[in-house]
Amino acid sequence: MTISKYTCGALLLTLGLLTGCGEKFLEEAPTDQITDVNFYKTENDAIQAVTASYSELTKEGQYNLALWGMDIMADVSTTGGGGGSDGIEYTQLDDYNIPTTNTVANRLWSGCFIGLQRANLVLQKVPDIAAMNPAIKKRCLGEAQFLRAKYYFDLVRAYGDVPLFTTPPANAAAVNIPRTAAAEVYKQIEQDLTDAFGNLEPSYSGADLGRATKWAAAGLLAKVYLTEGNKPDAAKWALEVIKNSGKSLWANYGDNFKVENENGKESLFEVQYVSGRNGYDRNNVGFSGNEFFAPRGSGTTPAGGGYGFNIPEPDFVAGYEAGDTRKAVTIWVPGDAYPAESSVPAQLGQAPGSPFGYNCKKWFVGKVNTNIWDSPLNIPVLRLADVYLILAEAVGPTGGPDGGLEAINKVRRRAFGLPIDAPSARDLTASTPNFTDAVLRERLYELAFEFDRWFDLKRTGRLVSRMAQQSAYLRTLGIQRGVPTDRNLVLPIPQSELDANPGLTQNDGY
Template sequence: MTISKVACAAFLLSLGLLGGCGEKFLEEAPVDQITDANFYQTEQDAIQATNAAYSELTKEGQYNLAMWAFDIWADNSVSGGDDGNDAVEYKQLESFSIPSTNIVANRLWGGSFIGVQRANLVLQKVPAITNISAGIKQRCLGEAQFLRAKFYFDLVRAYGDVPLFTAPPASPEAVNIPRTPAAEVYKQIEQDLKDAFANLPASYAGTDLGRATKWAAAGLLAKVYITEGKKPEAAEWARQVISNSGKTMWDNYADNFKVGNENRNEKESLFEVQYVNGRNEYERNNVGSAMNEFFGPRGANQTPGSGYGFNVPEPDFVNGYEAGDTRKAATVWVPGDAFVDGKTQAPRATGSPFGYNVKKWFVGKVNTNIWDSPLNVPVMRLAEVYLILAEAVGPTTEGLEAINKVRRRAFGLPINTPSAARDLTANTPDFTAAVLRERKYELAFEFDRWFDLKRYNGTPYGLIPVMTAQRDFLRTLGIQRAVPTATNLVLPIPQSELDANPGLKQNPGY
């Protein structure tokens, strides 16, 4: 998506930050003369205000810091980094000793609510603009509905009850509202995504590639419903995407994570966070992704800053790949893997005692800037929609074919051709466990694992039993891993929010 530097009215958020003009993507427009009185007048104003809501996705409050935590907080990975105070915010998470000042908890809350309020501004102001085509007005409203739903989906899953804003507060004091029950937040998310589905186009062309489509809304709605345990509704919306979007999966799993394959209307990605390079240096609140550098093998000299080694795969995660699964080579560096400089992945490195690192977001030395990769991050892919359908309908003919398409691709087989060697069958024991396992490896380091474990809380597949089993396994390798309690089914409400808003109450146990 080629979106100019956004322009929007300043807005006071509950963090005490100004929800003013954010930056996004390739071009810049001057913002020093913009006020609420002279903005929201033209079609371009509407587009720029909408772009402002998109811009929060690229920053620390979303995919440039906070979202990384949800593999580390689960059983996929550990924080990594060096042996000192590096990655302390993630070390707090993996130890399940999380203060209310934790950076992840603060950034996710703050960035998501900035995104919410920017979407609210679009929904409030754009309907009154007259100098705008009907199609662009409808599209901007649909994009804002989609983005508000996406931000709230992250918030409600991470914190539980959260304040629900469906319009910009009329005054700074009006942000001080109590938390809304999660069920009401989910109801609003569902409605926003249905409205977005009705308002958004099916595809884009040219410089608009990468904007949210109706199929992004439908896919996300299926994911919302499966998270809520509403399986018939999840199946209904998953079928809509599969049958009507025109999307097909890449034959090669690794093709999902190549810069040259981004924003393809006919291919697998339903929605991507848009990144470009050449604009950042040491900056995670701009337009380049930091994951190439932060996740790169530490000291490997493959990236501009030689790699930081964050988000290190756990040995049990790596060992869990089935033989022949092509996703392993696309996802993880393992000892002996060849680097571009002729060296190889070491069997042991600082922060990675078993020699594993995340490979999925590696792009190499794309330029001399440090935290600045152009690789987009897929938020929803067609493969996940197939897995949602399989989970929703169980080991029926439909459900088995859905999960088996994903498995066949994983093993380099034709996606639509049955495989006696790899297909699951109606006799597969514990189909739910099989689906969750497939999600674990299909979506590894796409920041879903903790959410999957949390939504199965109270079952053998939930966060506490899974992490307890992992702890017991790691002990046999001499590795100590903490175990979560019921407290860790949510993040703490940031202390700065509690101080600013007397209407908020902290989550139990924090």
């Protein structure tokens, strides 16, 4: 795999400021010698610029901090950690007592805008590079369109109306624009993904493995349409992926989360991570969840002993059906053997930071080197199973090979270790009550800790009622947890952004 793995592309080009690094990671080029005047001259410049937009995915503004909160704000997990002020930014999300200075809200906003402005620079500058293979140029433009759409999709779902930039700001003053209506932002996302579908290749190999493909664009477009409530177009694009991408489900659910299977048969798009270069830095190229999510006080595997964040909620754990193989892949439970040096405590309540003894297991790879925040395991942004569930929700409990029943049942059969394409006793049927709820439940357990649940509950109008239900359950266990109101359907606009841009307005209730 490439992008983050073989090229650092440490390129920051915003408002004419560029900071670069060489093809191999952290070989920094002098910043006073590279500007947007003498850059964007060669094919390699274009590729580096695209890589710079990809690089934000690996950092705190995306998958190395901010997006972890999407499960904490939902019914999957709670903060964990060492208690007190440890992880206060997540506790604020957990309790729906979110100040405008919340770190997660701030990081998500800034990370998305850095990434999309880098994509804007590619779309502005790369068409004028003459000495460039036309096929590579087309790919670079498609990647930038895909990435801009991805970042804006996160922004509009998290904050509602947001400033819409389709070209880089010409100067500092041009940054200070007002928020654009969410509907218009979605139109731009749809256009970008449609254009990306036409520009991107169906697959890559060798050094280019891991780049966005046309099937990544199609799958994300299906998800966008479903989020907007446009089920016919969601179904159309989901079927495009299912029928034509050549992708298929792994026979075993856990195979999705192994280093040796990265960018594999079920993957449509992943964040590319590599170990050995991070140290104590979540804005680099290794995934820190290996350390942060591992059971707290678990010994010397991984190197820091585990911090115990994002711990599974007890009702979420109890909701697994008997025989669901996803549970053992996703969660540490009391009595589980912990690799090498230690084990998860055998009794409930004995795991520090986790009063019920549960921890997230999905991203655990153990000790990979002496740097503790440093896992090579990629994070899937979009998998084929997600697309099957998008189709099921979009078309409902319809029959036939392209129907919603077969789509959801493929996912369910795999979850119970059954042949994916053969009818089974675990199948849902046309008489299954509340089919949409059944699909959402399947998404909960299929995509747990893949940072989608808050978005799912919001788009289906279930967030407030579901979290109130969970809060009532937790009170029976002696746990107090805040309950969201309608204002919590969006995050606050960061106070630092309001201070810098007088054209911005705050979301209601903050």
